[in-house]
Amino acid sequence: MRYKKVPVKKIVNKxxxxxxxxxxxxxARDPETTRNRELEEKIKKMNKELIYVLNKADLVPKExxxxxxxxxxxxxxxxxxxxxGTKILRDKIKEHLKKNNIKEGKVGVVxxxxxxxxxxxxxxxxxxxxxxGSLAGLTKGEQWIRLTKNIKLLDTPGVLEMKDEDELIISxxxxxxxxxxxxxxxxxxxxxxxDFDKTIISNYYGVEVDEIDGELLxxxxxxxxxxxxxxxxxxxxxxxxIIKDFQDGKLNYYNVRIKKYGQERRRxxxxx
Ligand code: GDP
Numbered sequence: 001m002r003y004k005k006v007p008v009k010k011i012v013n014k015x016x017x018x019x020x021x022x023x024x025x026x027x028a029r030d031p032e033t034t035r036n037r038e039l040e041e042k043i044k045k046m047n048k049e050l051i052y053v054l055n056k057a058d059l060v061p062k063e064x065x066x067x068x069x070x071x072x073x074x075x076x077x078x079x080x081x082x083x084x085g086t087k088i089l090r091d092k093i094k095e096h097l098k099k100n101n102i103k104e105g106k107v108g109v110v111x112x113x114x115x116x117x118x119x120x121x122x123x124x125x126x127x128x129x130x131x132x133g134s135l136a137g138l139t140k141g142e143q144w145i146r147l148t149k150n151i152k153l154l155d156t157p158g159v160l161e162m163k164d165e166d167e168l169i170i171s172x173x174x175x176x177x178x179x180x181x182x183x184x185x186x187x188x189x190x191x192x193x194x195d196f197d198k199t200i201i202s203n204y205y206g207v208e209v210d211e212i213d214g215e216l217l218x219x220x221x222x223x224x225x226x227x228x229x230x231x232x233x234x235x236x237x238x239x240x241x242i243i244k245d246f247q248d249g250k251l252n253y254y255n256v257r258i259k260k261y262g263q264e265r266r267r268x269x270x271x272x
Pocket of ligand 1: 080
């Protein structure tokens with residue numbers, strides 16, 4: 001099959017112009033950072049329906065999801081991977097179309113890289129139509145897929161450009177093994193959590209926090225016993241561990257401990 005490359009901005013603009021409902025996919029582990037206020041304003045000004053889709057909810061404790069639910073208006077939690085929450089999302093779209101008397105509604109999906117846009121399209125359509133992973137921006141040409149009698153979905157997600165390499169690392173769009181500098185994104189994660197709640201880092205790592213800097217990394221590395229020869233703290237390993245724990249949902253905004261994995265995590269999203 002031949003694919004053609006479509007400029008990413010063009011797809012985002014097309015979605016905003018043509019669609020009635022825009023699904024802004026956020027990473028449920030970090031909804032604040034994966035938001036895009038400028039785009040949200042634009043969508044609202046155009047009187048379009050904006051739904052926040054917090055994906056990867058399987059990686060986030062239930063208690064944390066409940067907090068985000070209080071904070072974000074018009075949010076739906078899903079796990080595209082486990083195909084959970086998609087019915088609620090579909091119902092929300094239907095409800096909007098019905099309320100506004102839209103006979104044939106168009107829906108588009110936008111978001112930063114790696115938040116799970118393609119997975120959501122696939123979960124909604126029940127197909128493997130959208131390309132997941134690193135091939136963002138590639139499309140088989142314009143394609144609207146019918147979800148129901150009244151809903152059409154554009155099978156190509158609008159990829160928002162993330163310019164900051166640190167953010168790509170934190171979101172998992174850039175694999176940790178491929179990243180050169182992990183210290184800067186690790187500090188960003190710590191700063192973000194600390195700004196949100198001053199007790200998170202000390203509770204999680206059992207260290208005292210003065211400043212969010214290299215010294216703090218050293219303290220955390222020492223606690224984790226990540227030492228190199230000569231008892232020097234292995235800062236890279238420490239930084240990797242911080243980012244990994246954040247990505248796994250263990251180190252999170254609401255200071256919730258994940259005790260068990262697997263079943264426990266799946267149960268977290270049954271309520272949504
Ligand atoms: P996109 O770049 O936004 O289109 O994201 P993709 O759909 O390609 O997904 C990016 C990565 O996140 C892939 O490795 C997916 O397997 C993973 N992913 C997508 N949805 C979920 C989810 O609900 N839970 C988990 N744990 N991983 C997910």
